[in-house]
Amino acid sequence: MGLEVYFKFILSFALILIAARIGGEIAERYLKQPAVIGELVAGIAISPFALGALINDPIILSFARIEHAQFFTAKGSFAFEVGEFNVMQIIAEIAVVALLFVAGVETNVRAFLRQGKTGAWVAVGGVALPFIFGYFITMLFYPGAGSAAWLFMGAVLTATSIGVTVRILMDMKRLHTREGTTILVAAVIDDIIGIVILSVVVAVAITGAVNVAEVVRIAVLGFVIWFGLIMLGVKFHKYVSRFLLNPFKRSGTMPIFAILVGFLIAYLVTLVDLHPVVGAYAAGLMFAATAEKEEITEKTRPIMLFLAPFFFCYLGMQVDVPLLAGAAAIAAILIVLAIAGKMIGCYVPARLGGKLSHNSGMIVAVGMVPRGEVGLIIAGVGLSVGAVSRELFGVAVAVSIVTTLVVPAMLKPFFKRQVASKSEADKPPG
């Protein structure tokens, strides 16, 4: 295989990132939608099932795999051979680790440990119901797809997008309210739950059967690892700073070293069968409690902003639009249930656990509807391990796009109704 093959990957890399940025910019600036939506749509547009087909090249804007890559030892003798691997997949994997690391560092760990109670109830309700809906609807429509596919589609529907909810609440000037805080805390918690569920469903997909002992082991390990790393950050942040961060301060590379630690932990958790994103997120949470949090966030965000659009655009590229048209019925049903499931699952605990009024409960319920990054990550992993078909993957992407687009319009009537009793709404949280 000539070198030009590798050079073509550079072109592909550039084209995907440029398309993603243009899509993201249009979405942000003109449509007032989160950049993720634009990146996904750009990916769908340039996919090998759409514009990419015009180029008609196995590598440029396509998913060529490098086959029979051979690795040699330093002395030149043959060491081992990898059957085949997809370069784009590897870049996407690196991108998603960077994405979740930064998401972890940004998390307000202390606030969320302090005021997590109502949020936790809302999160659990909002995870359970959509998961059950996703699982059974997929089972109904695709009885032959197997339990791994059903589990994946359930998992895809679990996690609310923090980025999207923050924007929407800010645009409506409702971030300060008790509802706003509840939504944010719940969105943080359901991300964590979603990521742990991801590890469980991957394990099921690989072993092919639901082994209860294995599921429990992975779920427990996942929570132990992220809780352990949070506590390490909260209780021993001085030592984390002294041993991991301080040595690199003088050269100004401290934030870079932090994200490298994130990559290392992302790999280490795979040794106990967890998915790398669990490790990346937990590593981020560890640094979130240190005094260097802000500097790390500020300087690693550019790295994430460079790579993450690749991930979302690459996901968009995997959507086969004609194939998705054939699955329109299940897509429509899942979208409706994704919205209804989240709303019921969050409304009930908000009323009972959080003692919110009907209107406030509805605001929390609707605010939790948008699914974003984490759901897409789960869907992407499902596709790459072969548990989710391309058709179902397209459905998952459609769910994420539609649930994000409908929320602002759905929230407005509840906010309007609230203006009458504004004094109650503007009470500080807690």
Next chain:
Amino acid sequence: MKKLVRELMTQRLCRIREDEQIYEAVAKITEDKETTIACVVDKDDRLKGIITPKRVLKTVAVRAFETIRHSLFLGPGMLHMLATAKYVKDIMNAPMSVRPEDGIEKAIDLMLELDICEVPVVDKHGRLLGVINYNDIISSVNDYLKQE
């Protein structure tokens, strides 16, 4: 060359209590146009954080203007904090400081690292003693540059 923070530090600084509200802090910051950062202290005068012009501008931009909301560089966590904060302690940057016996190169390092023009000086208990600023540093070094 060797110079100590003690030789250049000044008492002219902006001091804010951590439990003050943001608008009160802004009023204090604007009182003296020579000072650029605000030193946030607790009731025992221990340094708890600093407020940089960049942080104040970001808060103002998020609260009063639309533009910065769509900056991807700000991230949801930061956006949330800036938009909802009420007290100084909610928006302040992590504390960073030098001691009187440190060399001024340490102050320069911090200024470069954090893009600021003033660094608080504290004693060994963390109590605020003064600040060392950009103007005093460069004017003290200028003779050295001339001789070079």
